[in-house]
Structure formats: structure tokens, C-alpha cells
Amino acid sequence: MASTGRSQPDRCPGVLSVHQAADGGLARVRLPGGVLSPEQLRVLATASAELGDGNLELTSRGNIQIRALKAPEELSDRLYDAGLLPSITHERVRNILASPLSGLDGSYAVQPLVAELDRALCASPRLAELPGRFLFTLDDGRGDLAAVGADVGVRVVGGQLALLLAGVDSGVRLAPAEAPQVMLRAAEAFLEERDGEWRLGELADGVARVLSRLGYSRSVGQMAGELAEGQPVRAGVYGPELLVATVPLGSLGPEQAAVLAEAEHLRVTPWRSVVVVGGDVDRLQQTGLVVDGESPWTRVTACAGKPGCGKALADVRRDARRVTPTLQPGRRPVHWSGCERRCGQPAGDFVDVLALTDGYSVDGSEAVTAEQSVMRMR
Numbered sequence: 001m002a003s004t005g006r007s008q009p010d011r012c013p014g015v016l017s018v019h020q021a022a023d024g025g026l027a028r029v030r031l032p033g034g035v036l037s038p039e040q041l042r043v044l045a046t047a048s049a050e051l052g053d054g055n056l057e058l059t060s061r062g063n064i065q066i067r068a069l070k071a072p073e074e075l076s077d078r079l080y081d082a083g084l085l086p087s088i089t090h091e092r093v094r095n096i097l098a099s100p101l102s103g104l105d106g107s108y109a110v111q112p113l114v115a116e117l118d119r120a121l122c123a124s125p126r127l128a129e130l131p132g133r134f135l136f137t138l139d140d141g142r143g144d145l146a147a148v149g150a151d152v153g154v155r156v157v158g159g160q161l162a163l164l165l166a167g168v169d170s171g172v173r174l175a176p177a178e179a180p181q182v183m184l185r186a187a188e189a190f191l192e193e194r195d196g197e198w199r200l201g202e203l204a205d206g207v208a209r210v211l212s213r214l215g216y217s218r219s220v221g222q223m224a225g226e227l228a229e230g231q232p233v234r235a236g237v238y239g240p241e242l243l244v245a246t247v248p249l250g251s252l253g254p255e256q257a258a259v260l261a262e263a264e265h266l267r268v269t270p271w272r273s274v275v276v277v278g279g280d281v282d283r284l285q286q287t288g289l290v291v292d293g294e295s296p297w298t299r300v301t302a303c304a305g306k307p308g309c310g311k312a313l314a315d316v317r318r319d320a321r322r323v324t325p326t327l328q329p330g331r332r333p334v335h336w337s338g339c340e341r342r343c344g345q346p347a348g349d350f351v352d353v354l355a356l357t358d359g360y361s362v363d364g365s366e367a368v369t370a371e372q373s374v375m376r377m378r
């Protein structure tokens with residue numbers, strides 16, 4: 001693969017590096033492993049009500065954004081006090097996804113490894129230089145994160161962890177105890193080898209170069225197996241105390257946040273949903289959260305669009321909200337974009353609904369109205 005060295009550092013927003021959007025400041029709060037305590041959710045919801053537009057936006061990496069932010073310093077003080085900003089130097093590089101149901105449904109619990117990886121990441125001055133897009137994943141073996149394409153990841157295979165580099169099995173097998181350190185050494189190796197690239201997959205021969213720096217020969221790749229791709233966790237009730245609730249279009253309103261914060265335990269997923277332990281199904285549904293895995297809301301996402309984004313050609317969320325209830329059953333996710341950047345698009349195949357100056361194209365079609373677009377979303 002040809003190198004795609006970048007001439008600019010990435011500009012991924014954080015809490016301390018707020019992006020100026022058309023509707024004001026935009027702060028992104030990293031949640032390694034999606035972990036968010038009910039008390040921390042209350043802090044975020046109150047902060048958005050008092051300093052932002054009142055909503056919390058769930059991202060495709062399981063983070064939370066506050067839009068229309070008026071007082072960034074006040075926000076960072078509150079998040080620091082709530083334990084949501086444990087590192088000033090590393091906040092933008094704490095990009096760690098983990099299988100959201102890990103350890104809650106009888107599966108292998110990767111969360112202790114997430115915590116250890118996060119601690120060690122923040123303790124490494126060198127790794128503060130990672131691009132804001134560099135992603136770590138820890139997959140409990142079900143393959144739900146396979147489509148995400150981590151730069152450095154591990155996946156449970158048998159009693160070991162397969163080391164994934166640029167989204168593919170490297171052939172290296174690790175004991176759980178050594179996994180966090182090896183993952184961080186792989187990230188350091190990427191920093192040594194890169195020439196401005198943001199992602200390992202952009203670096204020519206990147207996997208082999210990282211393996212070499214880790215001391216593995218190219219022949220280690222012969223151990224690599226075909227790891228099946230699993231499905232994202234769907235909305236639904238998974239046990240007496242365990243459910244997954246989809247947040248329509250990833251926009252969590254104040255009332256929804258308040259009811260979620262009554263639960264015992266929460267994890268934000270990368271699919272605009274929340275794993276809830278000890279929540280009240282009826283109360284969650286009454287606020288508009290979706291627990292029915294067959295609901296059309298579970299397969300529809302949208303970028304910010306107008307008026308939040310200055311590049312948008314349409315208010316995609318308004319239009320998606322209007323027509324989603326009429327969406328026919330289908331398998332492919334649907335993503336609405338206000339322009340060709342397609343921010344927040346799902347991993348893998350999806351129905352591409354793109355705003356044009358005179359309507360929407362669906363998978364490259366001619367312009368149609370939002371209502372007509374629904375007929376093409378199969």
C-alpha cells in the first residue's frame with residue numbers, strides 16, 4: 001500500500017481542544033471501554049443543560065459530545081472533578097473500545113484489561129503524541145468489534161488473545177497479562193515508523209514494520225486465522241437486569257439521561273446505544289429510548305447536519321426523524337450525511353443517504369425527497 005503520510009496533525013476534538021462548529025463549541029469526552037457511571041452521566045447531562053444545548057451526543061466510537069458549548073473551561077473543571085478527565089496530556093488519545101457486553105452475559109471480561117491499558121497509556125509521555133484517530137480495541141471473542149478496524153487490538157481466541165494490527169490478525173498470541181503492554185509497544189512502534197500518518201492502515205507495510213519492531217518475524221503471520229466477523233450488539237433485553245437501549249440518532253435528551261442515570265451500571269456502545277444493568281425497561285421506553293431490536297431506530301444514524309455543521313446541505317436529523325418510523329424492515333444500516341464527508345458513518349456496508357442541494361441521493365441515486373428516499377433503503 002502506498003504511504004498516505006499526512007501534512008497536517010489531526011484535529012479530533014477533546015474536552016481541552018474544543019472544535020468550533022456552526023452551533024458553537026463542540027467537546028468530545030472519551031469513555032475508554034464505554035464505561036460511564038450513573039453519577040458521571042448526571043454530571044454530563046447537567047453540564048450540557050447549563051453550558052451546552054442540553055443533549056448528549058453518542059459517537060461511533062462510544063464517546064459523548066456536548067454541542068453549542070459556551071464555557072469550555074467550566075466544562076473541563078466539572079469533568080475533571082467527576083473523573084472524566086484523568087489525564088490532561090492524554091485525553092485525545094484515550095480511544096479504547098471494548099465489547100460492550102463483555103463479562104455481563106457470561107462472556108470473557110475484558111474490562112480489567114481496558115482499565116490497565118488506559119492507565120498505562122496515560123503514564124507514557126511518548127504515547128501522548130498518538131493521533132486522535134488512533135484506536136485500540138479489546139474484543140471478548142464475539143467479533144462485534146471486527147468491523148471497526150482497530151489500529152491495535154486484541155481478541156479472545158481460545159484461552160489466548162490474538163493481537164490485531166490494522167484490523168487483521170497478526171498471528172501473534174498473547175497471555176492476557178501481557179496484552180496491555182504489548183498493545184502499547186505496538187502503538188510506540190507505529191509512532192517510530194510513521195511519517196505523518198494517522199492510522200496504522202495508512203502506513204506502507206505498517207503491520208510488518210510494527211511486528212519487526214516488536215521482535216516478531218514475518219513468519220508469525222502464518223499463525224493468523226480467519227476470525228469471523230460478529231454482529232454489533234442489538235437493542236433488547238438480555239437478562240433480568242441486563243438490557244441494551246438504542247438512543248435514536250445518538251442524541252440523548254435530558255429526560256432520557258435522567259432515567260438512564262437511575263440504573264446501577266452503564267456502558268456506552270459504538271452503535272449509539274447504552275448497555276444498562278439494573279434499569280427499568282418501561283421507564284426507559286417511555287422517554288423514547290428503544291429496547292426493541294426490530295425497531296427501525298436501531299439501524300438509522302445521522303451526522304450533525306444543519307444547523308450544527310457549517311458544511312451541511314440539509315437538516316438530516318430532522319428529516320431522518322420524520323421518515324424513520326415509516327422505514328421498512330431491512331438488514332443494512334442506514335446513515336444520513338449532510339455532505340460527502342459522511343461523518344459518523346457505520347463500519348461495513350450501509351445505505352448511504354447523502355444530502356444534495358436539491359434533495360437526497362440514496363446509494364448514489366438521483367436526487368429524491370426524504371420521503372421518497374425511504375423506499376430505497378433496503
Ligand code: SF4
Nearest residue numbers: 303309338339342343
Ligand atoms: S458529514 Fe458533512 S455535514 Fe455532516 S457533520 Fe460531517 S462535515 Fe458536517
